[in-house]
Amino acid sequence: MRIPRSPRETPEILSRQGGKMLPWESSWRAARERQWNLVCEDDWKAPLTTSLFFVGVLIGSFISGQLSDRFGRKNILFLTMAVQTGFSFLQIFSTSWEMFTVLFLIVGMGQISNYVVAFILGTEILGKSVRIIFSTLGVCVFFAIGYMLLPLFAYFIRDWRMLLLALTVPGLFCIPLWWIIPESPRWLISQGRYKEAEAIIQKAAKINGIPAPAVLFDIAQMQDSKPEQQQKAILLDLFRTRNIATITIMSLLLWFFTSVGYFGLSLSTPNWHGNAYINCFLSAVIEIPAYVIAWLLLRSFPRRYSLSGILFLGGGVVLFIQLVPADYNILSIGLVMLGKFGITAAFSMLYVYNVELYPTLVRNMAVGATSMASRLGSILAPYFVYLGAYDRFLPYILMGSLTVLIGILTLFLPESYGNPLPESFEQMLQVKCFRNGHQSSGARNSKKSPTILVTPL
Template identity: 65%
Template sequence: MRDYEEVTAFLGEWGPFQRLIFFLLSASIIPNGFNGMSVVFLTGTPEHHCRVPDTANLSSAWRNHSIPLVRQDDREVPHSCRRYRLATISNFSALGLEPGRDVDLEQLEQESCLDGWEFSQDVYLSTIVTEVWSEERAVCDHGHADRLQLPTDLLKELRDVYCAVCPCRHGPDLQLRGSICPGDWRMLLLALTVPGVLCAALWWFIPESPRWLISQGRYKEAEVIIRKAAKINGIVAPSTIFDPSELQDLRSKKQQSHRILDLFRTRNIRIVTIMSIILWLTIAVGYFGLSLDTPNLHGDIYLNCFLSAVVEVPAYVLAWLLLQHVPRRYSMATALFLGGSVLLFVQLVPPDLYYLATVLVMIGKFGITSAFSMVYVYTAELYPTVVRNMGVGVSSTASRLGSILSPYFVYLGDYDRFLPYILMGSLTILTAILTLFFPESFGSPLPDTIDQMLRVKGIKYRQTPSQTRMLKDGEESPTILKSTAF
């Protein structure tokens, strides 16, 4: 049977139908970015310190000195999770003793924030942390480790978020939790969620892939879509798209169903799948790790987040150009090596050159973003049609795991500010080296069967019986397409 490209060649490569599908698919992806990165603002933790209630009966001097000071970024700030024991300093205040003059503050006993916290509104008016998670494990220094506790804690947090997002359904009792109906972060969450809901309407406008339908033996459905595409493109479709003799030959063959285990069936596809999982996971760790770490950069958080978003535009443009003209392996490896190497240099920047550190982080984000956008195309080209959706799906699932792990890389900055950059940079460079062992798909036709997959570079294979038969018949085996030409 003729291949798919030959059957659909009359449609053209970039007609109105192809452009329509491209822009509809692009529109369905846009809301994902809104919700994915909104956590930077929704769960931001403002500067905070222990609340000292008015009932403490402290003099103004003792109230001003009720919170211990700690050094942070070459300045002294109030401790975020400790205060001097109120019972003790209340007695000193009643006796008329002055802090620092009559009483050595360093010798005073401290206690945790038993009355809650006061949050600064210089950066955020309100966040989920200040209104829902305002408890010690969420705002204190050891909160990150505590988030690894039992699943019941996570269920409780999800319950609290639901109650906070929908407070008006639960009566006035929730109003006492901090005037949370409504709140600024809720309006942001609503504004970011609505576009995603509207994208559900695209279900009726985006057709199924004809190539995939053909691989499943659903030729009539594929022909309907192809004829519709021809009509939109203003092209008269041939009276017969699929030759009856070809269809009869295919129907006489048993249609083989494919499962996810087929991604590990042969040695070649197994190695490609494992390498793809590693590639997607580490790229996601770098991409989401740098995105979530943006508030920790020096300077205005909103400006830094804006720069982090803007730098992706030229990254996508570069990725598009590379995909058009440069082999896949070298494009991916170069982008990853650029992103990883500059992250390793961040630790060498002097503290007073913090703007240079920000520039290096943005360059790292630039390189990793380019690789992240190219890996979708690259992975789709590696897998054959019969399992392409499963191959990309498994790889994408690995990237979701990477996005889950990325916040914990950011949390390591509490112990060493440069540790996240060192780890993410090292992983990215190792992934760049791994990419060089992938098969090269640039300029090669898309494989339709598992036997037609390109071979992993540098690994020797024995020919399968099917390949041997093809060679005996005088045909060129698509499984031995050389990837070393680039």
């Protein structure tokens, strides 16, 4: 496996959905370099474009959760989709590198925001059994399919403006979804908008052919908890107690190091032996079985042990690459693919696990914060690859070691398997190291929480 000797040898990594990096041929970058003369003393501008895109992703990860928790899932979802599609279209008419880069940063902000908000909205609307398949196969497999189609588009469309147009047009097909996708009933309840939530649940019951009870909510009892449910959450609420702060810090580390592993292996794809388009396709194909395994694990096994085990697999295999002779290129690629299989499965499981740990009031904010930590990992991942200029095994030793380490840390997080989504901070599970023989605070207070009859959606 060839390691680039300098950052200039590595093709540009761009993303068109989900805030993830998709490796593909550098023809787009080369065309723009020729058009805007990004060579010689200005060659630093080309990699800076990608870095600034991820700065936008970082900003979007930070603000999307807070906006969604304050103004609603549906409103922010379609607003950020409009931002992504609109500014991507404007990029086609860029007349300078500066204009393209500024627009690209804004696209990154909208892109990750609608990805995270869509995930949260679907998780809160769907029932428990459907929620898991939506979070893994529903979201991630369709991402992998788009990932697989990308090298096909890039192979046949060599002009970067036309390629960008082809990647932007599908966003217009989402407009009719405004009249189909409802607001999250859980978010409406947390804001005290009980009638709107009841109307959505009644409609869902009718569609599913389930008789809806005359009374869905005990309004009087729910109004007693109104001060807590309707308070406006801020980022510091993720650190309000020792237990919550510990869960947040461990989650941030988990997302950060998993992101380093995922994006580090993705960045190495263009450096494999063989055709770059085929390598990109193979890198996408391996994600589909990873998502299927993630779905099966989430459906039947405890979260902590499943996530920890799959991280051990991915990290251990990557560590093993250093023992493979240099001439065994196919074996090295196979191990990288297996390592990406494990880390990709873990990445898809993180969303489900994170959602199950936090209450409705700050759930989107928590996912946004952890996603922001993931973006920091993606920004640093290229530097792990560049360490191969000094030692070709060093990137894999570091990524493998960090992945195994975070797999151990995962064992200390609370277990959410089989538990309902928490609605308040008191219902949050305890970190394992804080547990004792007494009943947890969440269990003690669950009897005081208002009873909500939720019809399967």
